[in-house]
Amino acid sequence: MNNLNLAQRVKELRNRKGISQEILAEESSLSLRTIQRIENNETVPRGDTLKRLAIALNTSPDEIVDWKIQEDQNYLTLMSLSALAFLFFPLLGIIIPLTMWILKKDKLKNVNELGKSMLNFQISWTLLLFLYYIFIITGMFGFEGVLYIGILKMFLPLIILYAYNIIITIYNTIRVHNKKSFKYRPALRILR
Incomplete structure (x- = not known):
């Protein structure tokens, strides 16, 4: 410096x-x-x-x-966007940001805070998604089975879950890119 x-x-x-x-x-x-x-x-x-x-x-x-920590806004933006990998497979929305976080958490400014916040949100979202699948398969929503559920009734919660994650991820990516505070909520505080 x-x-x-x-x-x-x-x-x-x-x-x-x-x-x-x-x-x-x-x-x-x-x-x-x-x-x-x-x-x-x-x-x-x-x-x-x-x-x-x-x-x-x-x-x-x-x-x-500040001799060891540098700023890289592009890395933060890319890291935030990496959470969209959940669109291909839900666990990728955790694995890719986790990898990026581990690689740079002590080397780049704000990576640690962003990583924890993103990962807490993505882990919470993935748990909710898997719980929904379990409820559908076991019929815990009072449905008589997957065959009797209307297509809209079965997929509407999934559409809402995916849309919410996309909106939160893009909204926070824009905020990160503009050097503003980010809020990935709701989320369980798994990583502190």
Whole structure:
């Protein structure tokens, strides 16, 4: 990470917290001039200075320096779209995003949060789908068997389930692409 990005990152974290340079200086026990030099890219915080900044900004030194985590919006968008693989086989909507999540969760920013949210939703959706199949096969909906169920009665819940998953996936993919927050709901919190 170059020094300019570090200076911008400190300023961004300070602004996100809604505090002035003076308050950051006070909370970090650093001088106002040190804060100004860091934000103006005149110096690079190291060691104790970095630790104090991190504590004052309620973050970690790694988050400030951000030397190992990079951003890749295209990867996040592709990862979000990968959930549409459920259209070919329901478990693919879990397997492909899971693979993408495992490969990059510690290397790319926001992959961990997106992956957990997506996977919780896809696992919940797949469980609901399989429960529906079990109910249909065993006749738990009060039907006398699959042969007596009207085609519309049998397939309407499936159409609704698939349509809902498509809508949620595309909606959240657009939000991810536009760098907005995403909400995959409803979902069981399997991955925390």
